[in-house]
Amino acid sequence: MSTKPLAISTLGKRILPGAFFLPHLIVFLIFFIIPFFYGIVISLYDWHLFNPDLREFVGLDNFRRILFESDSIFYRYFWNGLRNTFTFVVLAVPPLVITPFLLASLLNVEPKGYKVFRAIFFLPHLFSIATLVLIWRWVLNTNVGILNLTLAQLGVDYIPWLSRQPFAWFALVLMTVWWTIGANMVIFTAALKEVPESLYEASDLEGANTLQKMRFITLPSIRNQLIYITIMTTIASFNVFGQPQLATQGGPEQSTTVLLMYIRNIAFTGARPNPGIATAMAVILGLIMMIISVIQVKLIKRLGD
Amino acid sequence: MKKLFVLLMGLTIVFTLAACGPDERNDLAPGEQAITFWNIFTGPDGAEMRALVDDFNAEHEGEIRVSTQTIPANDFYEVLNTSVPQGQGPDVAIMHLDHIAVNAQLGMLNSIDHLIDENMGENYIEQAWNAGAFEGSRYAVPLDVHPIGLYYNKDILDEAGVEVPTTYYELIDACDALQDYVDHCMPLSSMWPSQTVFTAALFQHGGRDLDEDGLYPAFNDASGYAALDTLHSLIYEHGISPGSVNVDEDLTLFRQGRAAFHINGIWMLNAVHESGINFGTASIETLFGPEPAIWAGSHSFVLPYQTGLTEEKEEAIMTFIEYITANSLRWAEAGQIPADLTVLNSEAFQAMDYHNDFFDMDALRFVTVSPYFEDGFEPVYSRVTTAMSNSDADIQALLDDAEQEGIELVNEALGH
Numbered sequence: 252m253s254t255k256p257l258a259i260s261t262l263g264k265r266i267l268p269g270a271f272f273l274p275h276l277i278v279f280l281i282f283f284i285i286p287f288f289y290g291i292v293i294s295l296y297d298w299h300l301f302n303p304d305l306r307e308f309v310g311l312d313n314f315r316r317i318l319f320e321s322d323s324i325f326y327r328y329f330w331n332g333l334r335n336t337f338t339f340v341v342l343a344v345p346p347l348v349i350t351p352f353l354l355a356s357l358l359n360v361e362p363k364g365y366k367v368f369r370a371i372f373f374l375p376h377l378f379s380i381a382t383l384v385l386i387w388r389w390v391l392n393t394n395v396g397i398l399n400l401t402l403a404q405l406g407v408d409y410i411p412w413l414s415r416q417p418f419a420w421f422a423l424v425l426m427t428v429w430w431t432i433g434a435n436m437v438i439f440t441a442a443l444k445e446v447p448e449s450l451y452e453a454s455d456l457e458g459a460n461t462l463q464k465m466r467f468i469t470l471p472s473i474r475n476q477l478i479y480i481t482i483m484t485t486i487a488s489f490n491v492f493g494q495p496q497l498a499t500q501g502g503p504e505q506s507t508t509v510l511l512m513y514i515r516n517i518a519f520t521g522a523r524p525n526p527g528i529a530t531a532m533a534v535i536l537g538l539i540m541m542i543i544s545v546i547q548v549k550l551i552k553r554l555g556d
Numbered sequence: 557m558k559k560l561f562v563l564l565m566g567l568t569i570v571f572t573l574a575a576c577g578p579d580e581r582n583d584l585a586p587g588e589q590a591i592t593f594w595n596i597f598t599g600p601d602g603a604e605m606r607a608l609v610d611d612f613n614a615e616h617e618g619e620i621r622v623s624t625q626t627i628p629a630n631d632f633y634e635v636l637n638t639s640v641p642q643g644q645g646p647d648v649a650i651m652h653l654d655h656i657a658v659n660a661q662l663g664m665l666n667s668i669d670h671l672i673d674e675n676m677g678e679n680y681i682e683q684a685w686n687a688g689a690f691e692g693s694r695y696a697v698p699l700d701v702h703p704i705g706l707y708y709n710k711d712i713l714d715e716a717g718v719e720v721p722t723t724y725y726e727l728i729d730a731c732d733a734l735q736d737y738v739d740h741c742m743p744l745s746s747m748w749p750s751q752t753v754f755t756a757a758l759f760q761h762g763g764r765d766l767d768e769d770g771l772y773p774a775f776n777d778a779s780g781y782a783a784l785d786t787l788h789s790l791i792y793e794h795g796i797s798p799g800s801v802n803v804d805e806d807l808t809l810f811r812q813g814r815a816a817f818h819i820n821g822i823w824m825l826n827a828v829h830e831s832g833i834n835f836g837t838a839s840i841e842t843l844f845g846p847e848p849a850i851w852a853g854s855h856s857f858v859l860p861y862q863t864g865l866t867e868e869k870e871e872a873i874m875t876f877i878e879y880i881t882a883n884s885l886r887w888a889e890a891g892q893i894p895a896d897l898t899v900l901n902s903e904a905f906q907a908m909d910y911h912n913d914f915f916d917m918d919a920l921r922f923v924t925v926s927p928y929f930e931d932g933f934e935p936v937y938s939r940v941t942t943a944m945s946n947s948d949a950d951i952q953a954l955l956d957d958a959e960q961e962g963i964e965l966v967n968e969a970l971g972h
Contacts, residue, residue, distance in 0.1 A: 393805065414747070503942055
């Protein structure tokens with residue numbers, strides 16, 4: 252053990268990393284940690300948005316009303332919103348993980364012009380949600396949309412993509428896949444590069460086919476990235492809001508009104524905005540997301556064994 | 557090298573934080589009032605408003621300086637709702653007419669009773685002025701009214717020898733006569749602005765949005781049924797419009813010359829104009845029912861709640877509001893009807909044919925001024941969409957659902 256006082260350069264080594272993560276820490280505190288705990292506090296109150304002095308502590312009553320009071324409008328909003336959010340997660344997560352994986356696998360072969368395609372696939376990721384929905388509304392419009400006009404050439408009747416089920420869900424998943432391919436594809440591409448070529452060569456000698464290679468070499472090798480992508484995609488899908496808000500306006504008949512849309516409306520609109528109920532809904536949604544993430548980690552870890 | 561890194565890092569943090577600060581210049585002249593103004597005008601109308609504000613600032617150099625912030629309409633009320641209670645709101649803001657009562661009741665707005673003289677209202681369109689008062693206090697000064705109306709393709713109507721329809725039966729006859737001349741007679745969007753069309757139809761059948769106390773839904777009666785059934789049967793019985801028309805699809809078909817008629821707000825005037833279609837405008841006041849009524853909205857100026865406003869500043873704010881309303885001819889060009897009667901009756905405005913053909917002053921109807929409007933009436937909007945996008949929609953069941961949801965939301969808001 253050295254008892255020498257710390258040299259300046261050593262001190263710098265200790266402070267420097269801090270200087271790098273400090274900006275993120277500040278943002279993380281302000282926009283995540285503080286609202287997170289503040290939200291839990293609000294969920295225990297009958298909260299008044301404009302006059303917090305009038306708030307009244309009600310314990311878990313907000314949670315009781317949402318979860319069990321079946322003749323309450325909030326109960327119906329919550330369960331309908333949760334069902335719609337779940338529907339989106341179930342429909343969206345598989346294509347959101349599989350499509351980028353397949354594209355990354357193709358790019359990994361490095362065919363001619365793969366760099367151009369990599370850029371093209373990544374491009375939609377840079378669009379804002381408003382732009383995304385604007386573009387897709389013009390593609391999916393019933394009477395003037397490119398898709399229906401194209402299908403009409405093949406003799407298919409106009410399909411009301413945004414105002415009839417099950418087309419509305421299909422439309423929302425389609426635009427989400429197109430929008431988010433980029434981020435996951437980049438991670439998959441990097442992961443696939445890391446898989447040692449020798450493993451594939453060895454499996455060739457053993458006579459393994461393509462599917463076997465994927466199951467026993469590729470997937471176990473990229474297990475960590477797969478866990479990360481699946482969890483982050485699931486969490487992002489639970490937070491779906493912009494696509495149904497702007498493209499279907501929650502319709503038809505509130506079948507795509509996801510939980511976050513109800514939460515926002517309850518918290519901010521009407522003659523009596525009710526942040527207590529809204530944050531209670533958000534807390535429950537957060538708990539559900541945590542539980543599902545843990546289950547996912549366990550399941551995918553088993554995949555590699 | 558490391559020191560350079562730390563320095564750069566530090567500078568980055570400083571600049572990032574500095575960039576979060578308000579975008580205000582601090583070089584005010586002594587006695588000059590700085591006013592912040594929030595609005596929702598993100599489109600071409602935003603350019604007109606900025607030009608008006610620039611004119612105002614130039615004319616009041618050294619006395620008042622207004623800085624404008626534009627927030628997209630989708631987020632506007634949430635941003636306002638979260639900023640004002642923290643004392644971070646603007647000095648003056650634009651607000652839609654149907655939001656004034658609820659925000660006044662929530663304590664979001666400062667009353668302006670002490671800032672206006674009793675005759676001021678005589679200079680504005682009466683219905684729009686009245687909508688700015690709630691429980692005996694005044695909260696708003698109207699800038700404009702924006703009704704919905706009928707756009708028609710002159711070339712197609714001339715070719716077919718069809719007159720502009722003014723009633724439901726004339727509309728059906730006109731569409732029959734136009735069948736061989738155009739793809740679609742009058743595409744009706746099942747989404748926005750279908751709620752305004754439904755509300756107009758409701759008023760035209762003698763119905764009400766909320767009851768006379770301004771509390772509970774009142775649309776679920778014979779008039780509400782007739783209104784919704786009218787829109788449904790226009791599409792699925794008379795075929796004047798395809799089904800499941802999305803937002804702006806109706807506008808696109810009209811702009812492409814593939815539709816004879818189009819119903820939309822006056823705010824679409826320039827968008828229609830740009831298409832190069834030879835078009836005219838007409839009032840829809842009796843198009844769906846016998847009682848003349850046109851749905852209209854209005855943008856008003858309000859003073860979001862804040863404490864410690866000096867008298868000088870309040871006066872400066874009112875000077876600004878009165879300047880903009882008095883100079884709103886330019887605003888009318890953005891596709892609005894000025895609420896200021898002097899501007900409205902001016903020769904320059906009377907010469908704007910599209911605007912004047914669009915509406916009839918006596919038929920303008922606004923929704924009930926009530927804090928419970930959103931809770932009590934808006935649940936019907938999604939049911940209007942359903943009725944207009946399903947040939948087999950059960951009109952009565954949809955109205956029942958909407959009424960039930962409205963009653964429950966109002967009860968919740970009342971704490972019952």
